[in-house]
Amino acid sequence: MRAGETAIGHTARLLGGAFVTLLGCATTPTHGAGPAPTAPVPRSVRFVYLVSADRPVRQDFIDAIANAAQHVQRFYARELGGPTFGLNRPVVEVARSDKPATWFYAHDSGSHKDQWGFDNGLSEAKRLVGAGYNQEFIWVIYSDGPGNSGRGGGRIAVMPEDDLLGLVGQHPTQKDPRRWVYGLSHELGHALGLAHPDDNDQVPDAVMGAGFYACFARARPACTSGLCDACELTEADRATLRASPFIREAGAVRRPATWTRLYRVAPGTR
């Protein structure tokens, strides 16, 4: 678990729909960018790469987000015996913010400082691409604003620059990109309603516990192809996901025809 993200994960679990509704009402009036130019895939997980005004668009970040999204999609399919979440087409939506990078985790959005990054990233993604609390999509927002604490809950996850650097092997201390891929699986799990396990010691490889820090470096016994790491969802996680409207049969998941179709830049934000 990362510092600071526990509260929203657990708040979303404890309060459920009430939490989502409350925040949705609070942020709805700022809706501004309008619908995407092409219809997004219904009930998909939409990945947004928020590019600060003083940062370049990094193609390696776009590629890394898309790869991580598809890896986690496969991981969920493995753990659920086929069903998984759907991805939007393109997988990664790029949105150019007019805010500097430091704004995202330093702008005062309220009394809970450890939630500023989440609030600011969400408010920008809402303004630029219409992200928000609703019944239509799960949103995963990667910001290049300097920060070290990803957060997920209530159908939203917001990830800081640390995670982008981690996905491309440039994090200062945690060099294995898989740690950041499974960090995504953890925060996306919160966005889908998963909670932390009651006892981490009982499930050391559970990605919703502390497992995402190291489970990828261990192998599943007798696994010879596909994803053979030891990372896992608990039975409680699986039960929650099977009841989620965002989890669908694998046959309904359409893979993009080519990598070049994975990306687009939101209109007016380039």
Ligand SMILES: [Zn+2]
């Ligand atoms: Zn967590």
